[in-house]
Amino acid sequence: MRWAVPEAEFVDPGTLGCQGCGGALSMRLVLKEVGDDAIAVLPACCWSIIDGPWPTHALRIPVFHTAFETAAVVAAGIKAAKRRQGRDTTVIAWAGDGGTFDIGLQALSGAAERNEDILYVCYDNEAYMNTGIQRSSATPRGTWTTTTPDENPEPRIKKDIMGIIAAHRIPYAATATAAYPEDLARKVRTAMEARGGMRFLHILAACPPGWKVAADQAIEVMRRAVRSRVFPLYEVRDGRHYTITYRPEPVLPIEEYLGLQGRFAPFGADPALVAAARREVDDRWAWLEEQHERSLQPATT
Amino acid sequence: MPERLLLTGNHAAAYGAMLSRAEVISAYPITPQTMIVELLSELTASGKLDATFITVESEHSAMAACVGASAAGARTYTATSGQGLALMHEMLHWAVGARLPVVLTNVSRAMAPGWSIWADQTDILSQRDVGWMMLFAESVQEAQDFIIWSYRVAEQVHLPAMVGMDAFILSHTAEPLIVHDQSAVDAYLPKFEPIYALDPEDPRAYGGLVNRDHYFELRYKIFEAMDRAGELLVAAGEEFGEVLGRRYAPxxxxxxxxxxxxxxxxxxxxxxxxxxxxxxxxxxxxxxxxxxxxxxxxxxxxxxxxxxxxxxxxxxxxxxxxxxxxxxxxxxxxxxxxxxxxxxxxxxxxxxxxxxxxxxxxxxxxxxxxxxxxxxxxxxxxxxxxxxxxxxxxxxxxx
Incomplete structure (x- = not known):
């Protein structure tokens, strides 16, 4: 495949990210497409740390740190002010899964419902990693975290954030991961072209300490999430038109995704968990294929 | 020429925000404040007020939107009451720490439970230590004027300010109001020119990590700014009298x-x-x-x-x-x-x-x-x- 990711860099070296941080890499890739006429809003999340302590910071765009649950609405406020100044600066709300699926969901829903002209990026590492690996509503069933220990792993399936976002009928939403940088870059580009309304990117971001994988396996584990269909790559236009953007062939057995990560140790002790996870993944994929097929049909109205 | 109207405290507050040329307004309905944002919506929709109105999904988000817009250099306003002010609490702190001169009107209402929409100042006084300036209006005139007075000082010391008015007794009571001449208000309250504003040409980070070497000094500067606000309130109150005909003092x-x-x-x-x-x-x-x-x-x-x-x-x-x-x-x-x-x-x-x-x-x-x-x-x-x-x-x- 042709390398289609711009060479420009907007993240300076020396961030405080952990080795192999999927969140740091995601920011680097996203900004390559967004460019420098942008402002980042960071609620409480790993990136509150990664950008570095005052008076240094790693991003070559302005950063506004804000409270945990406010990324979307603070971005909307900044956008309103910039527009009044005659500037079409891209305002990026950059939040983790806790700040998106959980505490920030209300403000996110409000911004999506109003179709605010912002780019919302959720880098999802599937738990509260910055506070030391506590479960969030993005944590998959069967996962170990410090609040869902081995004896009582996460009992509920991961919240369907893309379904929630799609229900708001925003112009563009997509899933992506840094293991597929061309796909990610193209989606950021599409999101930039959809300016004028709300854009949402759901980026799976490996967390070596929280997922209990070696730092040099971070890309591999994100790739396996896609190849096993655990994290399908797709996009949704106007909340209705679905496109699967990558079909893994052959499909990787889910065990090869789960087995790479210490956080999924409870699966080893309970074969029923593996079977349930496989069923969820298959159901989800079948549903996505249906949506994809439906979206190819000419509009009936 | 100044206009003389018969208006409620709530509508006077809306006029105060309009005369102050608030640029971004974000608010959420709550009795008995709602009339303020209703009128501001009308004034904005009719073009009488050139502002962007963001109808958010909560008071917490109302203050968060003001924080964002203010950080980007806009003059911002919101209004709330009782439970709404309590919900804003976290972001009230944020406006102070980020040194953003947001101005809000709080129509003081009793805290629930039991549900009560009537006058009680425990709501605003519960925000005593967040670092906002706080003024208490007695009349419809002051409900308007104190907003203008607040912006004047808030933007000099980079601290936010709230104007308190009592539920119904003032918010829903009509009194004669002098609506100042816009050019006179403009002379008193120049355009908001922040020292720093979010700008891609000057890519700074705001509000990030500070270790134990810096936080204390940042707080000290807030305390010092509030101290200066005391003197500036007196001077700006005198000047209000010279320019707009009504002298105010702490x-x-x-x-x-x-x-x-x-x-x-x-x-x-x-x-x-x-x-x-x-x-x-x-x-x-x-x-x-x-x-x-x-x-x-x-x-x-x-x-x-x-x-x-x-x-x-x-x-x-x-x-x-x-x-x-x-x-x-x-x-x-x-x-x-x-x-x-x-x-x-x-x-x-x-x-x-x-x-x-x-x-x-x-x-x-x-x-x-x-x-x-x-x-x-x-x-x-x-x-x-x-x-x-x-x-x-x-x-x-x-x-």
């Missing part, structure tokens, strides 16, 4: 010259105190009124000077701080502490949840003040079946 005295007894009050309740003071004067009682216009910054020195040598002081608290006293009284006592000629301060908790505080009620308070020896911590006025006095653990007041 404290307002009424018939204080020879007063042996002083009643301290804040907000709309004060108008009844004025009448009570006149009535008592007619009976030969040497009493005066000291109105607290600015609560933050608290005018400590002026209060010490004005109250020195008086016989007794009554503080009217339409609020309470359980486990201590009314909140205004605690502040007045603190300001006077250590002064050799400080009078004793009697705290009268009145009118919680909008119960009427009539001129006669205040005259009863004055009679009690004159005869009572022990100020106790707090004296309750008008609890059913109980005379004015401290809590009585044995008495049943509600069955």
């Amino acid at each position: 404290l307002e005295g009424y018939l204080l010259d020879d007063a042996e007894y002083v009643i301290v009050s804040a907000g709309a309740l004060t108008s009844n105190v004025r009448q009570a003071v006149r009535d008592a004067r007619a009976r030969g009682i040497k009493v005066g009124l000291l109105r607290l216009v600015a609560f933050r910054p608290f005018p400590v020195a002026a209060m010490r000077r004005i109250l020195a040598g008086r016989r007794k002081v009554a503080v009217l608290d339409r609020n309470m701080g359980p486990g201590h006293s009314g909140i205004f009284a605690a502040e007045v006592r603190s300001a006077l502490f250590g002064s050799s000629s400080a009078p004793e301060v009697f705290d009268y908790v009145v009118g919680l949840g909008g119960r009427d505080v009539r001129v006669e009620t205040i005259l009863e308070v004055l009679d009690d003040l004159i005869t009572r020896d022990d100020p106790e911590m707090a004296l309750f006025v008008g609890v059913k079946g109980l005379p004015i006095g401290p809590i009585r653990k044995e008495a049943e007041v509600l069955r």
